[in-house]
Amino acid sequence: MSAFPYRTLMVQGTTSDAGKSTVVAALCRLLRNRGVRVAPFKPQNMALNSAVTRDGGEIGRAQALQAIGAGIEPHTDMNPVLLKPSSDVGAQVIIHGQVRADMNARDYHQYKPVAMGAVLESHARLLAQYETVIVEGAGSPAEINLRDRDIANMGFAEAVDCPVILVADIDRGGVFAHLVGTLSCLSQSERDRVIGFVINRFRGDIKLLEPGLDWLEAQTGKPVLAVLPYLHGLFLDAEDAVQAAQSNKGAFRVVVPSLPRMSNHTDFDALRAHPDVDLRFVRQGEAIPGADLIVLPGSKNTRGDLAWLQAQGWPAHIARHLRYGGKVIGICGGFQMLGHTVADPHGVEGAPGVAEGLGLLAIETELTREKRLVRVEGVCAFEEEPGAGKVDGYEIHMGVSRGPALERRAFTINGRAEGTVSADGQILGTYLHGLFDHPDACTGLLRWAGLQSDHVVDTAQLRDASLDRIAQTVEGLVDKLVALRG
Numbered sequence: 001m002s003a004f005p006y007r008t009l010m011v012q013g014t015t016s017d018a019g020k021s022t023v024v025a026a027l028c029r030l031l032r033n034r035g036v037r038v039a040p041f042k043p044q045n046m047a048l049n050s051a052v053t054r055d056g057g058e059i060g061r062a063q064a065l066q067a068i069g070a071g072i073e074p075h076t077d078m079n080p081v082l083l084k085p086s087s088d089v090g091a092q093v094i095i096h097g098q099v100r101a102d103m104n105a106r107d108y109h110q111y112k113p114v115a116m117g118a119v120l121e122s123h124a125r126l127l128a129q130y131e132t133v134i135v136e137g138a139g140s141p142a143e144i145n146l147r148d149r150d151i152a153n154m155g156f157a158e159a160v161d162c163p164v165i166l167v168a169d170i171d172r173g174g175v176f177a178h179l180v181g182t183l184s185c186l187s188q189s190e191r192d193r194v195i196g197f198v199i200n201r202f203r204g205d206i207k208l209l210e211p212g213l214d215w216l217e218a219q220t221g222k223p224v225l226a227v228l229p230y231l232h233g234l235f236l237d238a239e240d241a242v243q244a245a246q247s248n249k250g251a252f253r254v255v256v257p258s259l260p261r262m263s264n265h266t267d268f269d270a271l272r273a274h275p276d277v278d279l280r281f282v283r284q285g286e287a288i289p290g291a292d293l294i295v296l297p298g299s300k301n302t303r304g305d306l307a308w309l310q311a312q313g314w315p316a317h318i319a320r321h322l323r324y325g326g327k328v329i330g331i332c333g334g335f336q337m338l339g340h341t342v343a344d345p346h347g348v349e350g351a352p353g354v355a356e357g358l359g360l361l362a363i364e365t366e367l368t369r370e371k372r373l374v375r376v377e378g379v380c381a382f383e384e385e386p387g388a389g390k391v392d393g394y395e396i397h398m399g400v401s402r403g404p405a406l407e408r409r410a411f412t413i414n415g416r417a418e419g420t421v422s423a424d425g426q427i428l429g430t431y432l433h434g435l436f437d438h439p440d441a442c443t444g445l446l447r448w449a450g451l452q453s454d455h456v457v458d459t460a461q462l463r464d465a466s467l468d469r470i471a472q473t474v475e476g477l478v479d480k481l482v483a484l485r486g
Contacts, residue, residue: 004036004132004478005485008123008162011198012137012153014178018169019200019228021062022236022470024136029069029471030478031132039078039130040066043119044138044152046083046091048263048300049238052373052394057097058082061266062136065237069467077122081115081151083108086261086301086349096122099371112149116159119151123160135162142185154190163195165225165481171201176216183220195484196225198477203230223484226477231469235273235462237266250276252451255291257314258283259305259333263298264396267331270436273462276453277446284308288317293327293449296334298433302367302399303344303355306337315358327449328360328427332397335419335429339363339401348398361420361429363403371398376432378413380444382421389444393432405429 011027013020024040031038042063051064057076067074076097083091090104093111095118103111126133138152149155157164168178183191197216202209206227213224254271258281271279282288299305309315318328330338336357343354344367357365372395380389391411410419410430419430428448436442437459446453 003034003482004031004038005482006132006163007127008133008135008160009481010135010137010157010162010164012141012157012164012166014140014142014166014168014182015172016139018140018167019198020136020167021066022234023167023198023200023228023474024134025062025066025069025236025467026470026474027134027478028066029467030474031134032069032071033471034478037129037131038070039072039126039133040070040136041077041123041126041133042079042136042138043123043156044081044083044115045079046085046138048084048261049266050082050084050264050396052375052396053097054375055097056373058094058371058373058396059097061237061264065463065467066134066136068463069471077125080118080122084263084300087304092300097373109149112151116149116151116155119156120159137164140182141190142182144185154186154193157193158189162193164193165196165198166194167198167200169200170227171203171230175199176212179216180219183222194222196223196480198225199227201230202227223480225480226474228473228477231473234466234469235269235459236466236470237269237463250274250278252277252293252446252449252453253289253291254279254293254295255289256281256295256297257309257312259297259299260284260308261300261305263300263333264433265297267297267433267436268295270442270457270459273459274442274446274453274457275455276451284312288312288314291321291326292451293329294318294321296328296330296337298331298396299333299337301349302333302336302342302365303349303353305333306342306355306357309337309358318358318360322360322426326426329445329449330361330427330429331435332395332431332433335361335431336365336399336401338427338429339365339403339405341365342399343367360427361403361422362405363401363420363429365399365401367399369398371396372431376413376418378411378418380441381409381412381417382425382428382444382448389440390438391432391435391441392438393434395431396433397431401431 045060047060049061053074059079063079064074082094085091093100141153168175338361339357342365348367375394405420409417439456
């Protein structure tokens with residue numbers, strides 16, 4: 001029998017960003033360390049940070065992180081429904097790793113019974129392979145307007161009849177109101193399946209918190225299973241929101257426009273961790289600071305974000321930056337923006353049409369209905385020594401770029417040319433996400449951009465160390481969960 005007596009356990013939160021993703025990742029790492037064959041699962045995720053799996057699909061970045069915590073390969077069954085917002089009212093709907101359709105909120109609400117079928121299929125497959133499945137909810141179960149046809153929180157928990165632990169973030173304030181208020185919004189059967197609370201991100205004297213914990217348990221009749229500490233310096237992939245506007249460390253300045261539909265900003269995690277780099281995200285209305293390197297990130301709506309970029313005055317700033325010898329990198333959608341035109345004849349991202357690009361690279365891009373999803377390995381072609389600088393990355397894009405600029409490759413991937421470096425050596429464009437993740441590539445790219453540094457950032461090592469740190473914090477939580485089952 002497994003050392004953990006739950007076949008399926010669900011972690012829900014009182015709010016978005018309460019710490020659900022981190023608690024699931026911690027539980028997966030700790031259970032793996034205790035010899036339990038465990039898998040993460042999130043029925044429905046809405047995020048623009050995604051990962052490509054070995055089976056050629058796309059899942060939320062948080063589930064890929066949790067799979068690493070569990071010591072297993074990420075798979076599309078771990079996140080069967082992924083919603084990637086393309087506007088305030090519409091999203092690309094991805095089922096079992098593949099694009100199914102673009103839908104507005106009302107259409108997706110009607111589609112949810114079909115999506116629930118995919119969710120239950122994936123959950124059943126995971127149960128057949130693993131001893132325990134740790135499930136992450138989405139947002140909050142107290143969102144009354146979303147209870148009908150819910151597949152993300154209590155709707156799923158009721159369907160598979162699993163227990164739930166409820167996580168709240170004390171650092172926000174109002175933690176007791178969050179927990180009691182969430183319970184009051186649930187039906188009786190939903191309240192009954194909540195087996196206890198986890199209070200997250202606590203800092204201070206636990207003795208001062210204890211009267212509140214006693215009150216909470218008396219008020220609700222449910223135990224506080226754990227009070228988890230606020231941990232500084234964690235290196236964990238963000239599910240969606242940009243974690244920090246800037247890193248404020250080194251003298252080498254990297255500036256990234258914070259596009260409205262920016263995707264996979266985890267591309268910059270290695271730069272955020274580099275001690276010689278000062279990474280800044282520039283939001284709407286903010287002054288654009290001077291920089292050594294400007295990076296145009298990926299986008300879920302290239303033409304829309306290109307228009308935003310132009311409205312914010314970035315083209316003139318980038319032109320001035322290049323005149324003074326600065327470097328520019330464009331990643332995926334940012335790469336497409338660097339060309340002469342971005343055409344969308346099929347209306348993939350909105351109304352069909354053609355948008356004028358920044359005109360900095362001799363390429364033209366046409367958006368396509370088919371999405372390219374592939375994990376890749378190769379070498380940096382821009383290094384002084386051919387074949388130097390390994391790169392690991394992945395492609396997630398709906399578009400094909402053509403033009404004479406592509407004759408000057410940036411990378412060699414499985415023997416083929418990928419991306420481009422401009423003739424003057426100041427601009428690099430690529431479809432590769434995660435291009436800074438491998439230490440060799442990160443060092444090579446920063447050296448190309450002008451930074452000479454002896455520091456090496458290994459994102460895999462930093463991530464693994466952080467998973468071990470958070471796993472230590474949930475030792476007591478797991479012990480109490482086991483005790484509840486007697």
